[in-house]
Amino acid sequence: MKKSLALSAALLAATALSALPAAAENVITLGASVQMTGATANTGRYYKDAYALAVEKINAAGGVKVGGKTYKLKLDMLDNQSDVNLSVRQYVQLVSSDKVNFLLGPFASNFVISDSSVAEKYQIPMVEGGGSSGQIFSRGYKYVFGTLPPAGNYYGSTLEMMGKLKPTAKTVALVAADDSFDVSVAKGTRKLIKKAGMKIAVDESYAENSSDFSSILTKIKAAKVDSILWSGHETEALNFLRQMKQLNVSPADMYAFTVGVPTADFRNALGKDANYAFGMTTWLPDASLKDKWFGDAAEFAKEYKAKYGYDPDYHAASGAADVETYVYAIEKAGSLNPKKVRDAIASSNFDSLYAKVKYGSNGQINLPQIVVQIQDGQLKPVYTDHFINKPMYPAPAWDKR
Amino acid sequence: MSEPLLNIQGMNAGYGPVPVLFDLTLSVMPGEIVAMVGSNGAGKTTLLRAISRIIPAQGTLRFNGEDLAPLPPEAAFTRGLVQVPEGRQLFPRMTVEENLLMGAHLRRDKGVEASFEQVYTLFPKLKERRRQLAGNMSGGEQQMCAMGRALMANPKLLMIDEMSLGLAPVIVDQLLAILNDIRAEGIPVLLVEQDVFAAFSVADRAYVMETGRVVREGPVSELQNDQSVIDAYLGAAH
Amino acid sequence: MKRFILPAAIVIAVFMAFIPGFASDTMIQFWINALLLATLAQAWNILGGFGGYVSFGNSVFYGLGTYGTGIAMATYHLPFGVGLAIGVVLAVIGAAVVGLPILRLRGPYFAIATLGLNGAMLAIFSNLSIANKNIGLVLPLTRNDTMFYELSLGLLVLCTATVWWVSRSRYGMGLIAIREDEDAAGTMGVNATLYKVTALILASVFTAVAGGIHAYWFTFVDPASAFDSTLNVRMVIMCVFGGPGTVFGPVVGSFVLSAVYEILAAQISTAAALLFGLVIVLAVIFMPRGLADVVGRGRALSWRYFVRNITENRL
């Protein structure tokens, strides 16, 4: 027992020692806690790598100029191990002990919801590219900015496109996971479908992390729908599509997913079965997206691939834009004062490799989704507010491919 | 006189802090049926446990001329010292035949079939019931199954713990007759029994145990009418 | 030496009350978490450590406390205290309703049945509109971590005081008797059903309050984090690591393991979880009776103790 008391005492001593602050000169530190390991590390890596690449690039170009002084960016990045409790603690550490200047966000809405509370408490801005749930931006927080567009409008451009295609789909099966983000997507999509004059023939939600969709697919098959609009997580999208084929479910016209389709994983895993799947992305590595540091989005994608060995997707681009937001805002504010920088972020308006970055009054960006489709194993952008490429439409039945 | 098959000298044994056996000496000669009798709690079962080395014991323990003490516990079994445990310890949800086969579990020789024949000849009832689950049989049949299982191991010495326990006298008589047959097959038996006269009716020699000690030993013919045997059970007033 | 433990613990507790005055915010965050986890381990200790009933359903009470507070504050805009009270009431009802049928089960059956409860509860709350289904609830933000720290510390002190009382009361003697031999305890006059159910209810109260504090501190509640079965495994591990059935073992076990996890996460992040798993495996192998037993041996402790633990439990 004595020893355990001694242990506790040692812990307490450590507590006392940790009160000492650390200081830095001519360096602006950006703090982030992202999923490098654990269940969501698969997507977390986009943020880890994009943050690092953007910082490296900006420093190479001379860094940030504030009031005649040049600052280098420094990244203080921690691994939250996909543990949301740990991530909150790490953000507090970043703000209070490591004394970072500003915060970058983690991945996933539930992390952002809890972690952004830290930013709000300490009144240090957090620019995040990993959470788009309405709950993040409906709390009236002043210090949280998001570069992912709101969930409700994800299917906006898809439905607009569907209206222009012949034959026009009349019935829709809407399938969504039951988590915050996907429920928001489903809610918005229902309105959009009604507006487009289509009928929802099947409307199902499923428990997050489900791996079997055969019941839902059987219902869809029985309802003989023209189209399926699906919203959930990447692994589930993959399962859903595989099981569509296994159960021979082919809607008359088309099927689309909110996530998965733009990633290389999706195509690799499914091979030619990935063809015809519609998806969406807020971002494509397109040369039309000009950027101050990378030149354009295509260059960014090239450098990213060269450095990390895999293709970036919109998560990565969104993450890079988060870092760039700070550079623009700090230079504009001419100060490192969190409040001034916060105000400068709120009035951001710049072109980047990701998109034109401009935050709404609630702190969230709004972007049109680009409809994409996998055509002969290639990811093709199809539609934004006009057709970019010709869609392969309607999708043939599985046995007729 | 030839060397004893089983030779125990000065054995002490017990459970943790509770000593049970005190300076115990016992031997079994080839071809003999030896009875170890005594009332409940005298330490008979403990003795068998000490012999099969489930519990630690001090003293000499030799079997077939070999010192078992430095060997691992399974050595006793592989050398032919086979036990029919108290309460039969059958595999209740296995058939009679499977139970018997478990007796021959370690045997790789060609004699298993012959052992089956031998067991079924000794216990015709087991042959009738060979497809039945052991747990569903009567007590007497279970005891037969347990003895049959032990015989399947091709024992050099068969040790039977409380064979008559909970069985009707008629059944006990049948089993005793079978013990004679087993001896006739050349297998010596150490019979650990509470039922003195049942044991005496087949045994050549006997030991009487009381509270962990051997109090009398000798040929059954001598002990048969010895008052001290009754005293060992019902107190010294007899 | 034994008689110094209590005064020492009181001194430490008083000292800890002043930590927010000088420690860094990060440390306070660490401590809030560690204190809440220690409370969970300590609450588990009541039925698990003293009564010998291994519950994997305590996370249900945590979830009920979390949601009681969450629903009250987010949906009905009630004050925090009311939320906590609602959470406690929910948990107590849950413990009584669940406890009566399930505590009839002995040993492994009980543990197994409680394993099912958490999964069922998670699924139920994911579909409950009042709990905003699987989307979760956002609570109002409070900028006062010191309050959360002192609340957590107070709760742990209260819980530990309760366990201290249990350890030396008629009630606790009854629980220990049940743990050692429920039949013997019954024949000695211990009303086992009553004792077990009240122990579960007692545990549920502390567990629910811990859940409520965490919810408000964290400002977000969702079913997956509220009804997290690994949280239950963590409380069991912390309690067992420290020493089940002792007063301070679970607290020390929680603090040590929290620190180990924190250090691993900070120093070698990629392999941290892996090493944490290894710590559990090795602890079970080498010190199956917990840290308290190891430390309690004092000078008599040698490598033989660890070897004996293995030889006793291996085949």
Add this chain to the structure above:
Amino acid sequence: MSAQPIPHDAAPKAGRTVIETRGLTRRFGGLVSVNNVDLVIAENETLGLIGPNGAGKTTLVNMISGTLAPSEGEVLFEGQVINDVPAFRRAHLGIARTFQVMKPFHGMTVLENVTVGALFGRNGGQKNMADAREKAREWLEFTGLGGKIEINADSLGGPDRKRLEFAKALAMEPRLLLLDEVMAGLNPVEVTEVVELIKKIRGQGRALLIIEHVVAAIRSLSDRIMVLHHGEKIADDDPATVLEDPRVIEAYLGKRRQ
């Protein structure tokens, strides 16, 4: 009832009936373990219960103490049928027992073990820890464990464990004390000590039921001896008569064969 035990030597005269069973039967599957047993023990009376292994003695005790429900028949305590009374309530009524396999509470000291008995036991036992501890000390003193109260119960040797079982049961201040093989595994000297101990606790209104294999001991302790064989009562009389009974001898030693 006085808390202070007064040593007795002579067995006191029997009084009011404490425990009675009528036609008590217990089956396990097809097996009848206890068959239609009637038993009566009065105040201050000691009944010895003997019989070969598997005769159903412990089953009978289990039914009286309430850990096992009878298949048929009744258990009456002081004239009241207690079939539906759970074990812990029977303890409150004043039934205490020891276990054949000794079960000290591990991780508790000797004193704590006995304190459990004092805390629960008859009429719900002592409500106050200090009183219970005091009572436990007295009984430990009485059973000769007074010097070992702070020792962990696990580290007691065989005879002391028996004493501990005694002290635990006595601390419950029972009206009926069921002793299940408290002498098993003891050497003759220790058996004598335990016999002396039991002699001391006879009387004071207690009824005693002793299961024992050491027949010499039980004959010196019992007012009456009852013999069970294959679950049935085959004798119930004074010790001398019972032990001469040929049926009893046969039950124990078996049938004489030629």
Add this chain to the structure above:
Amino acid sequence: MVLAQILLNGVLLGGLYGLMALGMALVWGVLNIVNLSHGALIMLGGYVTYYLFTLAGIDPFVALPIAMVIMFCFGFALQWGVLNLIVRSKMLNTLLITFGLQVVLTFTAQLLFTADFRTINPTYAGNNFPVGGLTVSVVRLAAFLVAIALASILWFVLNRLPLGRAIRATAQNLTAARLYGVNPRVLYAVTFGIGTALAGAAGGLYGMISNLTPYIGASLTAKSFVIAIIGGLSNPFYVIFGGIFVGIAESLTALYIGPTYTDVISFGLLVVVLVVRPSRAVRAA
């Protein structure tokens, strides 16, 4: 028609569920260890099959037996070297250590295989054929048949071979089994190895129907656990029936109540089975 298709889905998937639980039930029944790392072993089996398929180009159904052999060795070593050290310990300790193992296995897998999800995707993975208006997925049917086949083989081994006899004997009466020369240490390791091999096979099939990440283990443990309880531990076919029962129950729940309620049903069933018939649920082979 929808109902028929749903029932068919439930039955086919239930067979795989049963196979997942088979190894857990075997280990539970014989060693009295509730193996919380069982799901992680399924996950490992999936990865082994995946790499045999992608790196060595072996058809997954051919790779399955190879994966089973590899997993057998792994399970044998795990029992021999680690679990054996606590096999006589309290049940709580076995639960904790297997939970710890689950953590270790999961994060080792993450270091070795990364967090990317993998699918075992042979060319015929999506094939299907119609039967009287119903659609039957080739892979699902094959998985179902493999599950039945493995349960049959296990039944045969347990009931007709000396090894299985020894396994059952040990489960029913460890003392007597030792008395007749069974070496429980070897036997336990072999049994755990068989359980692990079955988990490996389930993992390979799972990878063809769903996808693999290092983190699927925990939920698969829970599922296996529920099925082992519902099916009972006494007969491989009961476990498969348990799986089919859960598969059908989940499918019907998804059809009539909603897909988000499936877990309420399976965990609810578990609690009900335990409270109503605890002894039947946990009886060894």
